[in-house]
Amino acid sequence: MTSDTLAPPVPLGGNSVLTALHDAWVVTLRNLRRMTRIPEIVVFSSIQPIMFVLLFAFVFGGAIPVPGAGGATAYREFLLPGIFVQTLAFTAATTSVGLADDLQKGLIDRFRSLPISRSAVLAGRTTADWLQNLFVLLVMAVCGLVVGWRIHDGFLKALGGFALLMLFAYAMSWIGATIGLSVRTVEAANTIGFIWIFPLTFLSNAFVPARKISPQWLQDVANWNPVSATVQALRTLWGNPDGYGPAAKMPWPIAHAPWVSLFWSLLILLVFVPLSVRKYRSVSA
Amino acid sequence: MAAIEAEGLVKIYGGGKKSKEVRALDGVDLAVPEGTILGLLGPNGAGKTTAVRVLTTLLKPDAGSARVLGIDVLHKPNEVRRAIGLSGQYAAVDENLTGRENLAMVGRLYHMGKAAAAKRAAELLEEFALTDAADRPSKTYSGGMRRRLDLAAALVVKPPVIFLDEPTTGLDPRTRIAMWDVIAGLVKGGTTLLLTTQYLEEADRLADSIAVVDHGKVIARGTADQLKAQIGGERLQIVVSDRDRLAEAAELLGRMGTAEPRVHEPTREILLPVSGGAQLLVEAIRELDGLGIKIDDVALRRPTLDDVFLQLTGRSTEDEEQAGPEFGEGLEPAQAGQEGAVR
Numbered sequence: 001m002t003s004d005t006l007a008p009p010v011p012l013g014g015n016s017v018l019t020a021l022h023d024a025w026v027v028t029l030r031n032l033r034r035m036t037r038i039p040e041i042v043v044f045s046s047i048q049p050i051m052f053v054l055l056f057a058f059v060f061g062g063a064i065p066v067p068g069a070g071g072a073t074a075y076r077e078f079l080l081p082g083i084f085v086q087t088l089a090f091t092a093a094t095t096s097v098g099l100a101d102d103l104q105k106g107l108i109d110r111f112r113s114l115p116i117s118r119s120a121v122l123a124g125r126t127t128a129d130w131l132q133n134l135f136v137l138l139v140m141a142v143c144g145l146v147v148g149w150r151i152h153d154g155f156l157k158a159l160g161g162f163a164l165l166m167l168f169a170y171a172m173s174w175i176g177a178t179i180g181l182s183v184r185t186v187e188a189a190n191t192i193g194f195i196w197i198f199p200l201t202f203l204s205n206a207f208v209p210a211r212k213i214s215p216q217w218l219q220d221v222a223n224w225n226p227v228s229a230t231v232q233a234l235r236t237l238w239g240n241p242d243g244y245g246p247a248a249k250m251p252w253p254i255a256h257a258p259w260v261s262l263f264w265s266l267l268i269l270l271v272f273v274p275l276s277v278r279k280y281r282s283v284s285a
Numbered sequence: 286m287a288a289i290e291a292e293g294l295v296k297i298y299g300g301g302k303k304s305k306e307v308r309a310l311d312g313v314d315l316a317v318p319e320g321t322i323l324g325l326l327g328p329n330g331a332g333k334t335t336a337v338r339v340l341t342t343l344l345k346p347d348a349g350s351a352r353v354l355g356i357d358v359l360h361k362p363n364e365v366r367r368a369i370g371l372s373g374q375y376a377a378v379d380e381n382l383t384g385r386e387n388l389a390m391v392g393r394l395y396h397m398g399k400a401a402a403a404k405r406a407a408e409l410l411e412e413f414a415l416t417d418a419a420d421r422p423s424k425t426y427s428g429g430m431r432r433r434l435d436l437a438a439a440l441v442v443k444p445p446v447i448f449l450d451e452p453t454t455g456l457d458p459r460t461r462i463a464m465w466d467v468i469a470g471l472v473k474g475g476t477t478l479l480l481t482t483q484y485l486e487e488a489d490r491l492a493d494s495i496a497v498v499d500h501g502k503v504i505a506r507g508t509a510d511q512l513k514a515q516i517g518g519e520r521l522q523i524v525v526s527d528r529d530r531l532a533e534a535a536e537l538l539g540r541m542g543t544a545e546p547r548v549h550e551p552t553r554e555i556l557l558p559v560s561g562g563a564q565l566l567v568e569a570i571r572e573l574d575g576l577g578i579k580i581d582d583v584a585l586r587r588p589t590l591d592d593v594f595l596q597l598t599g600r601s602t603e604d605e606e607q608a609g610p611e612f613g614e615g616l617e618p619a620q621a622g623q624e625g626a627v628r
Contacts, residue, residue, distance in 0.1 A: 019396070026393045034381040037422060106377035110438065113341050115366040116394050284344060 016083035026133075027111075027124020033099070035132055038253060042132060045094070046139040049087040053140065056083065056207065057147045064208055067248070073148035078241045080149040081161075081234035082206030085227055088133055088169035089201050090195040093193025097174030100189040103181065119277050124262050126173040127195060133169045137162075152239030163235035164261050166203050168230045173270035178276040181283050204228040210254070211242030226264035232257035286355055288446050289317040290475035294530060296335050309335040310346065311501035312445035322472055324492030325481040326594075330499040331480035334374060335432055337450045340479065341371045353446050370439030370447045374454065376431035379437075380424035384415050384434050388421060391441045402441075409437040411468065430459035436467065447471060449480045453487060465490055485591045504597050512593045518543055521569060521590065523558045524582040528553050534578050538578075541569055546578060553581070558588075 035042050061075045099122070102108050111121045151158045180189050203218070204210065204227040213219040222228055232254050235242040244250055253260045289426065294313040300306030309332045315526040317323040325333045326605070340345035340351055351358040352452050353365045369560035378387050385406050392402030412420045418426060423434055439447060452468060453461040461484075468491055472478055488495050497505040497512070505512060511542045525534050528550070535548050535555050542557040549556070559565050566585050573580060 022396070023394060026390060028391050030382065030386075033386065034379075037381040055393070064570040091325060105380070106373050107377045107379060109343060109373050110371070110391075111394075112343055113366060113369065113371040114391070114394050115363050121396075284338065 002199045007266065009053050016117070018026050020027075020119055020123070023116040024123035024127060026125040027120050031125055032131060035128070042135060046136050047198065049083055049136060049140045050143050052087070053080070053143050053147060054270065055148050060207070064205040066243050067209060067211075067245050074241050076144075076208075076277065078235070078243060079207065079211045080140075081231050081238065081240055083144075084165055085168065085204075086201040086206050087136065087140060088165060088195070089172050089197055089227060091129050091133055091169050091180070092176030092197060093190065094132075094170040095173045096180030096183070096189035096193055097186055098125055098129070099177055099180030099185045100184055103283065104186060108280075112280075113285075114158065117169055118281055119273075122174075122273075122276055122280055126170060126177060128165065129173050129176075130170050136163070143198030146224075149240070153237065157237040157239075159235045159256070164230060164233050164237075164258060164265070167265045168226070168261060169270070171265040171280030174269060174272040174276055178279060179273050181276060181279040184283075199225050200225065205243065205254075206229060206231050208253075211243065221252075224253050226261065226268070229253055229257045229260040229264055233261040286319075287316040287321040287324070289315060289351075289353055289479055291336070292349055293350060294336065294339055295347045296339065296344065297330075297347050300410065310339070310349075313349070313498070313501065313503055315340075315351075315479075315496060317477055320472060320475045320476050321493040322468075322478040322480060322491055324488030324495045325479065325498055326483070326485065326488045326492075326495050327498035328482075328483055328594075333498055335450050335501075336449055337371075337373075337479065337481060337497070341448050342624055346503075350475075351434055357441075364615045367442075368444055370442070370444040372432075372436045372439040372447070372449050372452060374434035376428075376448045377421045378426075378434050380420055383420045383431075384410060384423050384426070384437075385419045387434060388437055388441060391438045395407040395442050398627040402419055405441055406544075409440060413437045424426055427460075429456055429463070430588055432456060432464060433467065436464075436516040440471075443474075445475075446477045447479075449478065451483065453482070453484065461487075485589055485594070489589070497594060499594075499598050505593070513588050514573055515593065515596065516586070518558050518560045518564065520586050520588055521555075521559045521566060521568070522582075522584045522586060523555045523580055524575075525553045525555065528581040528582050530578050531555070533576070534573060537576065537578075538569060541565060541572075559585075582585070 022201075049081045051267070056078045061079070064075055066078045102121075102125075103112075108121065137138045137177050176193065179192060183189050183192055203213075203222050205222060205224045206227060210219060210228060213222050232242055234240070236257055244254075292314050294310045294382075295308065296310040298304075298307045298309055298506060310457055311332070312502070313583070315323065315325075316335070325336060327333050336540070337343065339346045340353065340358060342358055342365050345359065354368050356368065358362045358365050378384075379390070382390065387402075388406035388409055389402045390404050393399070397405065407416075407419075410416045410595065413436070414431060415433060415437070417428060423431060424432065435453065436449070449468065453464050456464060465487070468478070468480070480488070480491060492509070494508050495506065496503045499522075505515070523538070525531050531548060531550065531553055535546050537553055538557050539546050541561070542559050544558040546557040548554070548557050561568070563585065566583070570580070
């Protein structure tokens with residue numbers, strides 16, 4: 001052994017924000033490497049959205065009329081923002097499962113015994129998941145273009161839409177982080193993810209215009225759903241049909257969708273980032 | 286100043302309406318002088334891992350205080366983390382990364398530069414005989430290799446204080462012995478080490494001093510020799526060929542020993558505390574031979590730590606778990622005079 005010369009304890013990196021970013025980036029790289037080692041993860045995470053695009057576009061497409069818009073591709077243009085948001089909402093489950101897995105395998109203990117920033121492991125996980133989502137989004141967008149979805153309102157608004165979408169995905173990921181650290185087993189993380197994300201994404205305007213949902217209270221829930229706000233924001237910014245005719249009166253959160261979506265995402269981050277970091281500090285396998 | 290100190294550590298789990306209160310730690314004091322190995326010895330559920338988790342800042346105790354190199358574990362956890370290496374109960378390596386990548390990642394998290402982290406990883410892989418497997422994902426490693434990689438990960442910055450939580454649990458006997466050599470090598474450089482184990486042989490072999498833990502309390506402490514001296518004398522160990530004559534042999538031997546013999550039916554073993562040494566061994570064999578009782582094996586041995594545990598708690602460590610590798614040493618106590626010993 002060469003431990004005859006004991007190194008002095010590693011000194012504090014001067015700037016704590018830079019240190020936190022550095023630590024988070026090291027963990028991000030570790031998580032990304034996993035994706036390159038198991039390409040199935042990325043392949044399967046893009047197959048599901050492709051499947052959804054095709055199934056909804058061709059199976060339901062003819063049966064669900066989109067008010068205020070005509071043409072064969074109207075429903076597909078209506079649908080794609082919904083599919084995007086639903087798919088990225090499921091990041092929450094990906095993040096939970098990833099963290100629960102690290103917890104079960106003792107890796108979180110390892111990280112917690114190292115002198116690293118308390119947010120590094122969570123930030124590293126959510127960032128890696130976010131980057132994976134960028135790729136999945138790219139795949140979905142190409143697939144969408146193939147079935148006839150288009151962006152109509154210019155580059156800046158298009159970019160704004162993508163930014164809101166990815167911010168929403170990042171926020172969902174932190175909800176997943178909190179859940180993953182709470183349930184602590186991969187199986188539970190998986191199951192719970194589906195239990196809340198499915199209703200969350202279906203009780204929205206993602207697949208059918210929210211106006212068709214009844215009873216009224218359920219419709220109100222759908223209108224205030226962060227998923228609906230984000231979907232509507234995308235439709236507005238990209239010039240895709242939203243199911244409201246020119247004369248139709250939109251509910252308030254739908255009429256102000258981009259701001260409501262932004263508000264929801266920031267609120268989720270504001271609540272769940274501190275909550276999950278607090279959980280991380282005391283979690284045990 | 287001791288490198289690791291703890292006073293009155295208490296950790297309680299449960300205790301609500303539904304679950305019974307479990308005192309995982311019930312007032313544990315520890316002091317490990319610099320450059321020595323303390324073995325925390327006890328059966329599963331004794332509180333060993335909880336103690337390690339408290340000392341390595343992973344868990345907050347309900348009461349008590351602890352310091353590592355004089356740094357308070359509760360108040361300055363991040364400074365403690367800079368001074369310690371931890372190798373936990375299961376090999377905590379990222380299966381999808383190669384051995385080299387695992388170690389380099391830990392180095393980077395200690396804020397080593399890329400080149401320095403890579404160099405240190407290579408050094409450690411060499412030391413732990415993992416160079417050949419260095420660039421394979423660690424999921425392809427054997428149990429022993431994973432443990433070595435995990436231990437290497439705890440040594441990336443050459444920490445002055447190392448915690449090893451059951452470093453050889455689940456390893457085959459040959460791999461365990463190799464692991465012992467690695468661990469024994471660590472302290473040569475002045476590292477302080479706290480090691481938990483349920484293997485008596487392991488504590489005996491590695492530790493300078495031993496604290497025996499049971500139900501969250503330290504029930505005995507001292508060197509292996511001191512602990513053995515507590516129960517004194519040697520053990521005469523005889524394996525009788527014919528199971529039917531086991532009781533007869535035990536009765537005969539019982540008259541020659543300093544205490545009741547322990548009889549282990551499945552292995553046809555009799556274990557007898559004696560004080561007469563080799564001469565008594567000869568007499569015992571002669572007497573048995575006189576009755577025509579054949580024996581398969583005979584030995585005179587120093588008491589093991591399992592004997593100590595039995596003496597201290599009235600239970601064998603193996604009453605609470607499956608037999609460890611030292612099968613046959615942890616004999617069931619005989620019925621007589623050992624209340625609560627047999628379940």
